[in-house]
Amino acid sequence: MTNWLVLSAVITVTTVIAQAVRLVLMVINGWRNRKKAVGVFHPYTNDGGGGERVLWCAVKAIQDENPNLDCVIYTGDHDASPDSLTGRALDRFGVKLIHPPKLRQVVHLHRRKWVEETTYPRFTMIGQSFGSIYLAWEALCKYTPLYYFDTSGYAFTYPVARVFGCKVFCYTHYPTISLDMLSRVRGRSSMYNNDSLIAKSALLSRFKVIYYTLFSWLYSIVGSCAHLAMVNSSWTQSHIEKLWGIGARIRRVYPPCDTSRLQALPLEKSMKPPKIVSVAQFRPEKAHPLQLEAFAVALKKLDQDLPRPKIQLVGSCRNEADEKRLQNLKDLAIKLNVDDHVEFHKNVLYSDLIRLLGGAVAGIHSMTDEHFGISVVEYMAAGAIPIAHNSAGPRMDIVLPEDGKKTGFLAQSVVEYAEAIIEVIKMTENERLEMAAAARKRASMFSEQRFYEDFKAAVRPIFYDGTK
Structure with a gap:
């Protein structure tokens, strides 16, 4: 028995040494x-x-x-x-x-x-x-x-x-x-x-x-x-x-950020209906449910004489977990009774992304401590007023005044996001164009x-x- 234990120990040590040498x-x-x-x-x-x-x-x-x-x-x-x-x-x-x-x-x-x-x-x-x-x-x-x-x-x-x-x-x-x-x-x-x-x-x-x-x-x-x-x-x-x-x-x-191509898009946007775009991978930290909840609150609070907006969630799915998250968002839209006003766009081509950005009056972003926020810059370059989370990159680098003019909105809670959505919809054409122009100028500092x-x-x- 002792000899067998010694032999096993020698074999183990030899194997370890051989692997280390390898x-x-x-x-x-x-x-x-x-x-x-x-x-x-x-x-x-x-x-x-x-x-x-x-x-x-x-x-x-x-x-x-x-x-x-x-x-x-x-x-x-x-x-x-x-x-x-x-x-x-x-x-x-x-x-x-x-x-x-x-x-x-x-x-x-x-x-x-x-x-x-x-x-x-x-x-x-x-x-x-x-x-x-x-x-x-x-x-x-x-x-x-x-x-x-x-x-x-x-x-x-x-x-x-x-x-x-x-x-x-x-x-x-x-x-x-x-x-x-x-x-x-x-x-x-x-x-x-x-x-x-x-x-x-x-x-x-x-x-x-x-x-x-x-x-x-x-x-x-x-x-x-x-x-x-x-x-x-x-x-x-x-x-x-x-x-x-x-x-x-x-x-x-x-x-x-592809600011040059997006900056060629017109600042004038159709308000029939006003479109709000959300560009983010379907990952948990992107907090898409908050966007849908805020959108539902905004729809309820909007004056009846104002146009009903539409929100377009654009993102990619990396795996089955992301696919499941996307389906959960579709179910949530139905539960909140806003599914008629919500569109989902999965794994879109770049040309389609530009088209969606070009038609949006606003862009929404809701990740806490987003390290930077490329999508926020893309909104601004495309002439869509950003509604971004009041933290990290958007707050410290991106949604800052340009020439003393406001370039967008920062929010944290469902109520704050809903209020920002309503404010964008209620803006006059001149007010919106002025803010969009300031945001576009700000976005130019993040070009490719x-x-x-x-x-x-x-x-x-x-x-x-x-x-x-």
């Missing part, structure tokens, strides 16, 4: 075979949101800044091909790549389930973060570039890329954990990222505070591994500076051209610094 050899081989390329880590290349627009605009900016660098896309979408990705960039976002990706420049990842939220019913945040390490290991073993560029917020992959000898830079849309999230848990506020069961329990809330505190400590360590961190707003910048402690390596680069210029200025020192 991993070391894989890393060394990766170091030796690093390609002159930028590896873009974006596991969901079909999410259809602002993050995907940033992806393709960033790829185009890199191609323009350094044509000698290949751009390799790490994707977990198994049906993604060079042609389909190039087509998505153009059809969904109007971005024409300078050099369409070649077959070898699309690296398929087969372990994406390890970053999917459904894999972790509990401790989702840390589960996805550690899962991203495994996914990044797969990516870098398959193709090791000189530069590793994360566009999806997987900060736990940065140490892995550093191990493979890559220069690491990222575009951070929002921190995985923020000080605001921690304060909500401490205050026991129920929200999409804080289950009501936990919020009601002092003990569970205490445990979650410890969990969040530990996670924020880990997040600060991995985030500090970035050689360059681009952030999309003042709100995100303030949080990343506090969490990662690398202020000198942080650059604010506002996301690319500005993104290209700021992005290239940020990455230039990384590309032309000879040190590794």
